[in-house]
Amino acid sequence: MIRITRWVIAxxxxxxxxxxxxxxxxxxxxxxxxxxxxxxxxxxxxxxxxAKGLKPQAELLLAALSPATGFDLKTAELTSSVTNGIVLKxxxxxxxxxxxxxxxxxxxxxxxxxxxxxxxxYGTQTLLQMLPAEIYNxxxxxxxxxxxxxxxxxxxxxxxxxxxxxxVSRYFFGKDYVLKFIDMMAMYKMNVLHLHLVDDAGxxxxxxxxxxxxxxxxxxxEGAERTGGYYTQEDIKEIVAYxxxxxxxxxxxxxxxxxxxxxxxxxxxxxxxxxxxxxxxxHSISRELYCVGKESxxxxxxxxxxxxxKMFPSKYFHLGGDEAQYDRWKVCPDCQKRKADLGxxxxxxxxxxxxxxxxxxxxxxxxxxxxxxxxxxxxxxxxAVGMIWHDPKKAxxxxxxxxxxxxxxxxxxxxxxxxxxxxxxxxxxGWSNPITLEKVYSLNPMLKGLxxxxxxxxxxxxxxxxxxxxxxxxxxxxISLLNENRSEKYFDYLTFPRMxxxxxxxxxxxAKQDFGDFEKRLSSHYRKYDNAxxxxxxxxxxxx
Ligand code: TNX
Numbered sequence: 001m002i003r004i005t006r007w008v009i010a011x012x013x014x015x016x017x018x019x020x021x022x023x024x025x026x027x028x029x030x031x032x033x034x035x036x037x038x039x040x041x042x043x044x045x046x047x048x049x050x051a052k053g054l055k056p057q058a059e060l061l062l063a064a065l066s067p068a069t070g071f072d073l074k075t076a077e078l079t080s081s082v083t084n085g086i087v088l089k090x091x092x093x094x095x096x097x098x099x100x101x102x103x104x105x106x107x108x109x110x111x112x113x114x115x116x117x118x119x120x121x122y123g124t125q126t127l128l129q130m131l132p133a134e135i136y137n138x139x140x141x142x143x144x145x146x147x148x149x150x151x152x153x154x155x156x157x158x159x160x161x162x163x164x165x166x167x168v169s170r171y172f173f174g175k176d177y178v179l180k181f182i183d184m185m186a187m188y189k190m191n192v193l194h195l196h197l198v199d200d201a202g203x204x205x206x207x208x209x210x211x212x213x214x215x216x217x218x219x220x221x222e223g224a225e226r227t228g229g230y231y232t233q234e235d236i237k238e239i240v241a242y243x244x245x246x247x248x249x250x251x252x253x254x255x256x257x258x259x260x261x262x263x264x265x266x267x268x269x270x271x272x273x274x275x276x277x278x279x280x281x282x283h284s285i286s287r288e289l290y291c292v293g294k295e296s297x298x299x300x301x302x303x304x305x306x307x308x309x310k311m312f313p314s315k316y317f318h319l320g321g322d323e324a325q326y327d328r329w330k331v332c333p334d335c336q337k338r339k340a341d342l343g344x345x346x347x348x349x350x351x352x353x354x355x356x357x358x359x360x361x362x363x364x365x366x367x368x369x370x371x372x373x374x375x376x377x378x379x380x381x382x383x384a385v386g387m388i389w390h391d392p393k394k395a396x397x398x399x400x401x402x403x404x405x406x407x408x409x410x411x412x413x414x415x416x417x418x419x420x421x422x423x424x425x426x427x428x429x430g431w432s433n434p435i436t437l438e439k440v441y442s443l444n445p446m447l448k449g450l451x452x453x454x455x456x457x458x459x460x461x462x463x464x465x466x467x468x469x470x471x472x473x474x475x476x477x478x479i480s481l482l483n484e485n486r487s488e489k490y491f492d493y494l495t496f497p498r499m500x501x502x503x504x505x506x507x508x509x510x511a512k513q514d515f516g517d518f519e520k521r522l523s524s525h526y527r528k529y530d531n532a533x534x535x536x537x538x539x540x541x542x543x544x
Pocket of ligand 1: 322323389413429467468
């Protein structure tokens with residue numbers, strides 16, 4: 001009897017390991033994955049073969065494999081005979097899903113095919129995740145067997161928009177952090193990086209026609225307290241090229257009409273009264289905003305757009321649009337005249353007019369506008385993308401009106417919120433409830449009650465890393481405990497592991513999403529972060 005029980009336990013254990021092994025710890029979990037009993041070991045003689053058009057993806061894979069293995073690997077154009085090779089190729093029959101891929105790992109041969117270079121890139125990310133965690137290290141790691149379990153994978157994303165926002169206005173991150181952040185995103189097959197380039201606290205984009213935007217608007221504080229910075233046009237080109245290679249679309253946000261004090265401080269004529277301000281050093285939402293009554297406001301924006309779109313090829317442009325307060329427009333004769341001339345009743349309608357004009361201005365560049373959910377109002381005639389943050393009802397309105405939605409909910413994807421209410425949790429923004437890993441994982445972009453017919457208009461999910469709490473001393477003191485390189489590590493900390501949950505809910509078929517299983521796979525990812533040099537929140541062990 002005892003013997004039988006033992007056998008049963010052993011069998012159950014074996015099955016358990018087998019089933020979690022079958023997941024191979026990949027995040028996001030692929031659509032279909034099957035072990036085939038073989039394996040492939042990357043060795044000094046392994047070659048990466050690429051079909052026409054895939055040289056950049058082959059070189060990226062080479063660059064990812066070389067440092068830790070220490071092997072002098074080579075790439076070569078694909079020929080008919082391949083041994084000990086990783087083959088990257090295009091397959092038209094897979095073109096229907098431009099980010100999908102098929103991966104087969106067998107003894108002596110890895111074949112990765114996809115309908116596009118993006119799919120091939122994602123296949124390489126899956127491969128890297130299946131290798132020992134040391135593969136993410138930039139230093140040579142001896143005595144590691146670079147073995148990959150034999151599998152057959154068919155994969156494709158659930159949603160086309162899997163994004164993250166970096167608030168580089170409130171807290172300026174230099175180019176190097178942005179490049180690193182793109183790597184962090186690419187590891188999890190995230191594909192939209194939204195840069196919040198403009199806010200009251202800083203203007204971060206070089207515009208040659210308006211040099212004060214950066215000489216004045218990118219800096220705050222005096223003397224030793226002065227902080228800030230901006231991206232030169234060359235920096236942006238480099239960021240966009242780096243991102244494009246990794247299938248990340250970089251969307252610029254030029255906030256308007258509110259959250260714009262930094263540019264008003266640089267060019268006072270942009271506000272209704274022309275009053276001179278300085279860039280604020282403490283977080284608050286300025287009541288000052290761009291003047292909707294003056295034509296010069298739109299002339300300025302036209303110039304800014306012209307330079308901006310030379311840097312950002314994305315088909316999307318984010319115009320912000322959140323939290324406008326209208327007291328200035330109410331007492332501005334030009335704005336009131338505009339309102340009367342247009343037969344509008346409210347200042348809210350004036351903002352719709354503003355958005356609508358911007359929508360027309362950027363149309364000639366082929367851009368679709370994206371904005372915070374406040375922009376989803378009657379009157380916005382052409383299609384727009386609403387980032388649904390504080391009002392889920394806007395997703396319903398957007399869908400009914402033919403617009404698109406991206407879920408950026410304060411309750412699920414505001415990664416600036418703290419990660420739990422456990423005493424001792426590292427502080428973060430506290431104006432909304434803590435967002436635990438499980439909470440992120442519970443996000444279903446098809447909000448409850450949304451009719452299935454609107455599914456094509458729900459583009460996906462988007463995490464937001466706001467930095468407004470960063471300009472206060474208190475939080476900085478807390479995070480200095482984390483690391484000498486405190487700010488960047490802190491942003492990493494907010495990102496990981498929660499972004500991996502966001503990635504899975506935007507990629508993996510709903511029927512395969514399972515938090516318990518995800519947590520098991522995630523436990524192997526902390527070593528990947530350690531090797532890659534990414535910060536993260538150390539999981540708190542369960543007390544039961
Ligand atoms: C709300 S979300 C804001 C931001 C803040 C953020 C802090 C949105 C469109 N506006 O200005 O940084 O909350 O969590």
